[in-house]
Amino acid sequence: MNFYHQLGLCLLVIVCIWSSQVEAKVQITTIPYNHGEVVLEGVLAWDDAIEGKRPGILVVHEWWGLNEYARTRAEQLAALGYVAVAVDMYGKGKVTTHPDEARQWMQQTTANVKIWQARAREGLRLLQANPLVDQTRIAAIGYCFGGATVMQMVYDAAPVKGVVSFHGSLPLPSASLSIKNSVKIFIAHGEADPFLTQDHIAKFKRALDQAGLDWHMVIFGGAQHGFTNPLANQYGMEGVQYQEQADRRSWGHMKLFFDELFR
Template sequence: MRLLLSGLLFAVISVTAQAEVQTKAVEYKDGETTLTGHLYWDDAIEGKRPGVLVIHEWWGLNDYAKKRAHMLAELGFVAFAADMYGDGHVTDKPDQAKTWMQEVTADVEGWRELALLGLEQLKASGMVEGDNVAAIGYCFGGATILQMAYANAPLKGVVSFHGALPAAPEEAKGKIGPQILILHGQADSFVAPEVVTNFRNKLDEAGANWEMNTYGGARHGFTNPDAASFGIENLQYNEQADRRSWERMQSFFTEIFD
């Protein structure tokens, strides 16, 4: 019996040691701009599985966005952290981040197409299971995945974490296929109450399938432990809102994926 238990323990340790999240950089192009995203997957999982696109905050594709993609791979998904700026653009300076963000968002169609390029890289991995694909985004990334939903991108669902809340346009009425989950901080002063009200009304008018969870006392950036380091009063980590929003995302994926 002792030998049997020892053998079983050795087998468990061996499997655990072999199970590891893998990552690789993926270069792709937006015109003349070189974009570099990062693909994450658990090599202990055999066969295809659902895929999740991750869109970064306005700082660029930094370690935080990559960390979330890694966490998704740990949950069993294939995750792709997309690059929305290109040419290695990452900063911790708000003015620079705002400039880069505005350059992207000034052209809504181009903004959506840029996000779709990231989705193409996820699907091209060869590990994604059919059309079982979703997208999540943080701050600027949250607005980005909403724009993807408004364009009826081939996604089962989108999840916005403390994102900007662009209203659904008139032309999106009856055409929003992805289910929408918004995870919002009640104390986020970047998003005025009237903006939230208009956002919700426009989703209703568009006939979208949506849900919005609001976390009392949570400010902008509530999922990022380093939020306060950027020197902006409205940026603050909230451990409870972070944990609850991540759990809600997981249950949402359970609902939408076949």
């Protein structure tokens, strides 16, 4: 083999390696699963350029169902270096833009708290089963109904290190419930959210304090319900409004929260 032939082979190898590195990117795929007789379909996202195990984040959708917005959040988390699973809380294909239908599906899911918590656990198992996930570093985030769901995961002592609620409904725990107190909680709330009274928020804070939970809340002035979703204005609901500044800042707070949680 002459010098030029050897040089050509070396260049070919370099180009192949470079090409594989360029093609490495965030991957996304659907995962079918079940909760009892309910057929569900989650979304898995990860960056295939990263090697080894990494923290895993569960994403719980708004009351609209597992739509493109929830998928996008999973992709964004994967781009930050996490493995993300967007869980399905309603059933495969159950996505809507109609508030009445969304309310019906949410109420069907939340009517029985134990079933609600178990449905979230089933999605968490998808994340735990992924070989890329560091089992000691798992968290969950949720939006609107999803924010309430991650709080139910706290009350259910789900094996997560932390949860993040974005404009969630902040359900109160049962008075008789013994809550796992090692989980950390970050709550992003809009000051102008009309769906939560100041009295409810005060009760929620007291409940977390009485349980000895590590929590902090950031309140964004002027932000209404749904402030993180760029499509919020299109739903035609009073009190639901996207606010770019609160969206950007709350995401930044979440990243700091995870930096501390997983260090």
